[in-house]
Amino acid sequence: MDYPGIEFVNFIVRGAEMQFQGAVIKEQGVTFAVVVVKRHVISNKFDAERMIRSFQPLFPGIPIVLMGQDSRGVPAYYGRRDIANFMADVPLDAVPWKEYSVN
Numbered sequence: 001m002d003y004p005g006i007e008f009v010n011f012i013v014r015g016a017e018m019q020f021q022g023a024v025i026k027e028q029g030v031t032f033a034v035v036v037v038k039r040h041v042i043s044n045k046f047d048a049e050r051m052i053r054s055f056q057p058l059f060p061g062i063p064i065v066l067m068g069q070d071s072r073g074v075p076a077y078y079g080r081r082d083i084a085n086f087m088a089d090v091p092l093d094a095v096p097w098k099e100y101s102v103n
Helices: 045-058 081-088
Strands: 012-014 017-027 030-036 064-069 075-078 098-102
Touching (some): 030 081, 064 081, 075 081
Antiparallel strands (some): 012 017, 017 098, 064 075
């Protein structure tokens, strides 16, 4: 089951603007970001770590977890283990998703 509104892309580049889906969440005193990527990105540690580093300037000082969905819409997470485990129990429709644009 897909979550409507989430694009299964790493990011979209329009001219000089990059757009992506994500969320900033504060839970139990921890603030972190979740960024939507293609599922294959989280299946490859090298690609996942590189993707996290590429988003770090957009979310300075907070941990980033990547989320990818399989063909059935089942999410999987990559990043700090405690946050990834926490997110695995959070329904997708409870996440405050938004589209980010970066020039």
